Amino acid sequence: MVAAVTRAARTTLAGTPNVAAVELRGLVHGYGGPPVLAGIDLDVAVGRVVALHGPNGAGKTTLLRLLATRLRPVRGHARVLGHDVVRQAHEVRARIAALPVYGGAYGALSGRENLRLAVALRGGDPASPRIDDALARVGLTGVADHLVRAYSSGMRKRLALARLTLADAPLWLLDEPYAALDEEGQALVDTLIAGARDAGRTVLVASHDLPRSLVTADAVVEIAGGQLRVIARPGRPPAPLEARA
Amino acid sequence: MNDLQAVLWVARKDLLQEARSKAVTVATVFFSAVTLGVLAFAFGENPLLMREGAMGALWVALAFAGVISAAQSWQADLEDGALEALLTSPVPRAAVYLGKLLANWGLMTALGVLLLPIAAGLYGARLGAAWPPLLAVIAAGTLGFALIAVFYAGLTANLRARESLLPVLMFPVVVPILLAAVRASNALVGSGDLGLAWAWLRLLVGFDLVYAVVCLVLFRFVVEA
Numbered sequence: 001m002v003a004a005v006t007r008a009a010r011t012t013l014a015g016t017p018n019v020a021a022v023e024l025r026g027l028v029h030g031y032g033g034p035p036v037l038a039g040i041d042l043d044v045a046v047g048r049v050v051a052l053h054g055p056n057g058a059g060k061t062t063l064l065r066l067l068a069t070r071l072r073p074v075r076g077h078a079r080v081l082g083h084d085v086v087r088q089a090h091e092v093r094a095r096i097a098a099l100p101v102y103g104g105a106y107g108a109l110s111g112r113e114n115l116r117l118a119v120a121l122r123g124g125d126p127a128s129p130r131i132d133d134a135l136a137r138v139g140l141t142g143v144a145d146h147l148v149r150a151y152s153s154g155m156r157k158r159l160a161l162a163r164l165t166l167a168d169a170p171l172w173l174l175d176e177p178y179a180a181l182d183e184e185g186q187a188l189v190d191t192l193i194a195g196a197r198d199a200g201r202t203v204l205v206a207s208h209d210l211p212r213s214l215v216t217a218d219a220v221v222e223i224a225g226g227q228l229r230v231i232a233r234p235g236r237p238p239a240p241l242e243a244r245a
Numbered sequence: 246m247n248d249l250q251a252v253l254w255v256a257r258k259d260l261l262q263e264a265r266s267k268a269v270t271v272a273t274v275f276f277s278a279v280t281l282g283v284l285a286f287a288f289g290e291n292p293l294l295m296r297e298g299a300m301g302a303l304w305v306a307l308a309f310a311g312v313i314s315a316a317q318s319w320q321a322d323l324e325d326g327a328l329e330a331l332l333t334s335p336v337p338r339a340a341v342y343l344g345k346l347l348a349n350w351g352l353m354t355a356l357g358v359l360l361l362p363i364a365a366g367l368y369g370a371r372l373g374a375a376w377p378p379l380l381a382v383i384a385a386g387t388l389g390f391a392l393i394a395v396f397y398a399g400l401t402a403n404l405r406a407r408e409s410l411l412p413v414l415m416f417p418v419v420v421p422i423l424l425a426a427v428r429a430s431n432a433l434v435g436s437g438d439l440g441l442a443w444a445w446l447r448l449l450v451g452f453d454l455v456y457a458v459v460c461l462v463l464f465r466f467v468v469e470a
Contacts, residue, residue, distance in 0.1 A: 068333045072469065094335035104330030106321055108262040120254045121334040147265070156325065163330070 019082040021046045021171055021202035022067065026076035029062055036062050038226025039076060046081075046170070049193055049203040051213035053231070054223035060206035061101065063223065064173045067204070068098045080171055097167035101175040103156035104163075107149030111140050111159050114148060118163045134162040138188065153180040161192060172196055172203040178212065190216050251336045255344020256351075262321050263352065269317045273310035273356055280306040281360065285367050292369055299368035300430035303360055304423055308390065311353050312412050315394030318349050319402040328402075338465035342395065350391040357383035365434075375433040382433065382446055386426030389453045393419045396460040400467045422456075425449040 022044040029037045036059040044050050052060045065071045066078055069089040077084060083091040098104075105114045115134065116126040124130075135144045138158040148156060157180045164172060177189045193216050196203050207213055213220050213232075220232040263269050284302040288295050322328035331341065361379060365372050372379065397415040401407040429445035432438045 065329075068329075070329060070332060090335060090337065093333055096333065098330070098333045100326035100329045102326040104326040106258065106262060106327050107324055108265045108321060109258065113261070117254060117258055118330070118334070121251060121331070121336050123335070160330075 023079040027073050027078055028075035029073055035226050040228045046202055047200050049197050049217045051217035051220045052206040058223045060223055061175055064175050064206055068173055069093055096171045097164050097169035099160050099164050099174045099177055103160040105148045105159050110145045110147055112144040119166050134166050138162045157181055170201055174205045178209050248337055248340045251340040252343045255341055256347035259348035269314045272313045277306040277310045277360055281364055295368040296370045299364050299370035300434055301427050303364040304427050307357055311390045311394050314352055315398040316411055318345055319398050339461050342464040346391055346395045349395050350388050353387035353391055354384055357387050370434050378433050382429045385449045389422035390419055392456045392460050421452050
């Protein structure tokens, strides 16, 4: 049974094009039991940072995987920058950069080789000096040629952050970006998110760190019981953000 | 990036990982050697029986080794969400499949080329001038096998019972490939009937084409959740 859409969050930013970075309408997804996402609506305007909060199993990762085209909605639809995640999945993938919770690197390749692969698969130059810059930025220059299987979980997360910055994608989907990172690494994530916003990127962040989200995000959305609810709009003036029930 | 480059990058990634871990190489060479040895022992001391069974034993060893190779080819992708990262890249699903196929086919062909003289020596089969066409049969046979093995290994990669399901699912489909490959090889080594061998080889290539089209079309449904 599809739950009725009871709440929706709409973020719009004055002066931006009509196409939303993320547009969800009646989105339903589940894994056999009660739907994890029970008919949610959400609009996120271009250039916004939205934090997703909620208990374990609430559907944060499911939502990010739907937007990353790794899951198909049971009902409803999702669009990324105007492209449907099912019918135009390839176009969507060209516009997103996803940070999986476990990093997503190959252990038998070095950090540099992983980044070269990621850049090449996005159509970039695998010999680009940007790879060295990205490694330096996340503090992995000294271990860039070591196999990733020898990395700690925090170093793997840093490598994933480097891959994210190299993607040049207008939408970032970050799943628990602070997990496994030390204080410096967490501050780096904040810096990257702020830089992404300044560059006009849209960022969706699934995180349990509510105090940090209140600082970095334009809106904090809670997922619980299959529904979305805007619980804070800390980062920007309230006018551009409109919540509708 | 064009799609061909994506195919080559995925294949390069798989081959580089294998060059470092040697997981597939060690397992398949060891398993194939044991299979050839046990079958040679089972045939006894009848030289005629040994010669006639040489190519059959070769393909049995290649088939079982191929299952190990295919299952391993997805293993590294499943660790630490690497497959998730790969599949969110703007790369066509067919390029991912072809890249993995290329790497797997390369490994299986190399194994076939390695096993051919070993099987011939162990079973007393004379290869003579049959070498070049036999290499063509090995290339076509391992291609057909890899087409199906990589497809089904991808299908079962996320399942808990993947090790047991993979051979159950793929062997019924791969039987035509194996039969054609054994017949073509036997025609070359046994009777030396090039016409018969060519007929089986054409059939083998036909199977390859059919399986290639079907697997390429269906692969995106295999990796989509």
